[in-house]
Amino acid sequence: MQISAKISIWFFIGVLLAFYGALIFGYGIFELISGVLAPVVLAKLHAPVWWGGMMLALGSFYCIRFVPGKKQTN
Amino acid sequence: MARLFIGNHIAQSVLAVLLPSSVLAHLSIIDIVIIASYFVMVVWIGIYLKGQSNTSVDFFMAGRQMTAWIAGLSFLSANLGSLELMGWAGSAYQYGILAAHWYWIGAIPAMLFMGLVMMPFYYICKTNSVPGYLNLRFGESSRVLSGVCFAFMTILMSGVNMFAMALVMKVVLGWNISFSILMSSVVVALYVGLGGLRSAIFNEVLQFALIWCGALLVPILGLIEAGGWHNLQAKILMNYHTSEYTHLWKGLGHFSTNAMGVQWTGIVFGLGFVISFGYWTTDFLVVQRAMAAKNLRAAQMAPIIAAAFKMAIPFFVILPGLLGLVVLHNNDGTLMHLVGQDSVSAANPNSYNEVLPLMMERYLCPGLLGLGITALIAGFMSGMAGNVSAFSTVWTYDIYKPLIKKNGSDSHYVSVGRWATVLGIVVSIGTAYLVMQAAAIMDYVQALFSFFIAPLLGTVLAGMFWKRATKAGGFWGLLAGTVTSVALYAWVRVDPSAIRYVAFSSEAKAMAADLYRALWAFSSCAVVTILVSYCTKPKPLSELAGLVYGASELPHAEPVPLIKNHWFWAAIVITVFFILNIVFY
Numbered sequence: 001m002q003i004s005a006k007i008s009i010w011f012f013i014g015v016l017l018a019f020y021g022a023l024i025f026g027y028g029i030f031e032l033i034s035g036v037l038a039p040v041v042l043a044k045l046h047a048p049v050w051w052g053g054m055m056l057a058l059g060s061f062y063c064i065r066f067v068p069g070k071k072q073t074n
Numbered sequence: 075m076a077r078l079f080i081g082n083h084i085a086q087s088v089l090a091v092l093l094p095s096s097v098l099a100h101l102s103i104i105d106i107v108i109i110a111s112y113f114v115m116v117v118w119i120g121i122y123l124k125g126q127s128n129t130s131v132d133f134f135m136a137g138r139q140m141t142a143w144i145a146g147l148s149f150l151s152a153n154l155g156s157l158e159l160m161g162w163a164g165s166a167y168q169y170g171i172l173a174a175h176w177y178w179i180g181a182i183p184a185m186l187f188m189g190l191v192m193m194p195f196y197y198i199c200k201t202n203s204v205p206g207y208l209n210l211r212f213g214e215s216s217r218v219l220s221g222v223c224f225a226f227m228t229i230l231m232s233g234v235n236m237f238a239m240a241l242v243m244k245v246v247l248g249w250n251i252s253f254s255i256l257m258s259s260v261v262v263a264l265y266v267g268l269g270g271l272r273s274a275i276f277n278e279v280l281q282f283a284l285i286w287c288g289a290l291l292v293p294i295l296g297l298i299e300a301g302g303w304h305n306l307q308a309k310i311l312m313n314y315h316t317s318e319y320t321h322l323w324k325g326l327g328h329f330s331t332n333a334m335g336v337q338w339t340g341i342v343f344g345l346g347f348v349i350s351f352g353y354w355t356t357d358f359l360v361v362q363r364a365m366a367a368k369n370l371r372a373a374q375m376a377p378i379i380a381a382a383f384k385m386a387i388p389f390f391v392i393l394p395g396l397l398g399l400v401v402l403h404n405n406d407g408t409l410m411h412l413v414g415q416d417s418v419s420a421a422n423p424n425s426y427n428e429v430l431p432l433m434m435e436r437y438l439c440p441g442l443l444g445l446g447i448t449a450l451i452a453g454f455m456s457g458m459a460g461n462v463s464a465f466s467t468v469w470t471y472d473i474y475k476p477l478i479k480k481n482g483s484d485s486h487y488v489s490v491g492r493w494a495t496v497l498g499i500v501v502s503i504g505t506a507y508l509v510m511q512a513a514a515i516m517d518y519v520q521a522l523f524s525f526f527i528a529p530l531l532g533t534v535l536a537g538m539f540w541k542r543a544t545k546a547g548g549f550w551g552l553l554a555g556t557v558t559s560v561a562l563y564a565w566v567r568v569d570p571s572a573i574r575y576v577a578f579s580s581e582a583k584a585m586a587a588d589l590y591r592a593l594w595a596f597s598s599c600a601v602v603t604i605l606v607s608y609c610t611k612p613k614p615l616s617e618l619a620g621l622v623y624g625a626s627e628l629p630h631a632e633p634v635p636l637i638k639n640h641w642f643w644a645a646i647v648i649t650v651f652f653i654l655n656i657v658f659y
Binding site: 007009012013015016017019020023024027028031037038040041042043045047048051052055 | 104107108111112115119122144276279280283284287291295298299401435436437438439440441442445
């Protein structure tokens with residue numbers, strides 16, 4: 001899935017998802033530890049923990065799989 | 075004097091951003107970091123790709139190097155503008171699940187037809203645009219007419235996207251509308267102007283991922299709060315005393331038995347055939363993405379991949395609208411009542427179009443709210459960028475090159491394309507202010523579709539599948555269809571009771587009038603094309619090779635495993651399509 005000779009689009013996506021995932025997951029952990037929940041409906045489900053964690057995992061996978069310089073298979 | 079006024083206006087806008095007055099949600103620092111890093115990434119991609127967009131093939135066709143997945147996701151993402159996100163969530167609140175017709179019968183059959191039947195012709199004739207195909211098939215006049223219409227439409231659509239994005243910023247963050255329009259314009263102009271179609275496609279794939287991550291959580295949490303789909307249906311029935319909100323086909327027997335005021339014939343023939351096939355097979359905005367694929371197989375797979383994802387989009391666009399009917403409440407505990415944009419008042423301060431931001435504000439905590447807002451911005455910007463990049467191509471190849479400078483150098487046309495991008499953005503800004511006068515975004519967009527898309531479908535189908543169609547037939551058919559559409563629109567505007575002739579019922583509503591007007595435009599185009607063609611001399615068969623079914627030898631497809639066969643995947647998609655229609659009947 002390499003488009004450019006240098007950086008694949010999937011790598012860009014991986015970087016952004018991993019960064020976002022880390023931020024959201026980190027906030028979720030903070031909520032979990034401090035017990036201070038944001039004033040939103042269903043806050044007790046701790047969506048930032050599982051949603052952020054999922055994005056971090058997915059983004060990390062794409063970063064590693066499509067890191068620049070690594071030979072890509074289509 | 076004018077510059078002073080503009081300077082003051084911008085200064086006031088910036089001040090309004092810094093001092094928001096009444097807003098739905100306040101962003102935390104984590105939200106701001108998420109939104110800001112998205113803008114940085116988008117511009118970085120544009121700058122990174124600038125060095126790879128030096129020739130016209132690179133700039134306008136992304137070098138024809140895209141894989142099926144990238145072309146397919148971009149094909150879909152270019153359509154994920156205001157129409158898809160806020161507009162249809164608002165329509166779902168207003169009309170119920172009927173709005174899902176625009177995703178299923180109004181998209182899937184046409185996308186599959188595009189991939190399986192029409193794409194080979196677009197691809198093998200190696201044209202740069204849909205008007206370019208008309209030039210090869212029907213001559214210069216048809217190309218210029220369709221090019222001018224398309225350029226006009228894309229600019230209007232781009233303005234719709236700008237306005238919708240600015241509206242989100244106003245509703246959720248309290249940002250000044252003018253500032254939002256200016257900000258999105260500069261970013262889109264930067265990344266499309268620098269990297270051309272390649273940059274637009276890269277960003278569309280990125281935006282596709284963000285839209286899924288950012289918007290999918292709202293319906294998941296909404297369904298948990300509502301107690302699942304069956305409880306949602308029961309609560310809607312209890313609150314509104316009708317089941318039409320949750321049934322796709324049940325209320326379409328007559329114009330008066332559904333909120334949209336439309337009958338099943340309008341949905342099946344007007345939407346499912348004319349508007350849908352017109353949009354997905356002739357609108358260069360989406361066709362351009364598939365044409366950028368690296369080979370014919372990838373070009374054929376692109377619309378099929380897009381169709382598979384398209385079927386899932388109602389989950390995070392239509393479902394939040396339906397959930398809004400049940401879960402949104404005022405501070406005093408009463409059910410919130412959203413109204414049309416022109417009926418907003420102190421008693422009902424929010425419009426249908428704001429249902430998605432309201433749902434986001436309800437469920438998304440810091441971080442997730444920033445992601446949700448970023449998803450909306452990404453959707454709007456992909457819609458804008460898609461329109462602007464398509465405008466740039468059509469302007470350069472189908473208007474500037476044939477009418478203004480025929481024998482320019484390749485680098486000259488790349489330069490014209492870059493400037494056309496900027497020009498397109500500037501005109502879109504003006505359009506965005508025009509859209510503010512429209513009662514509802516969706517009605518406006520539907521009117522545009524029937525003006526240009528419906529007659530174009532008639533002309534392209536005649537050109538591609540009827541050897542006898544002539545140059546004069548193509549041109550006069552296209553003109554007749556467009557004039558019919560505009561005339562019918564004007565007729566109903568001047569005399570609203572004329573809707574009983576246009577839509578075959580005095581109980582039909584505005585949306586129905588758009589669907590039937592598209593049918594009229596297509597029919598008049600087809601009739602005039604046939605009549606004029608029989609009165610004029612056709613092209614010899616030898617000149618139709620590669621352009622017309624029956625006169626062209628399509629490239630022989632190498633056998634591939636079933637898992638890579640586009641017919642196999644198309645069969646799966648159409649099966650799921652039928653299952654969805656039966657389940658939500």
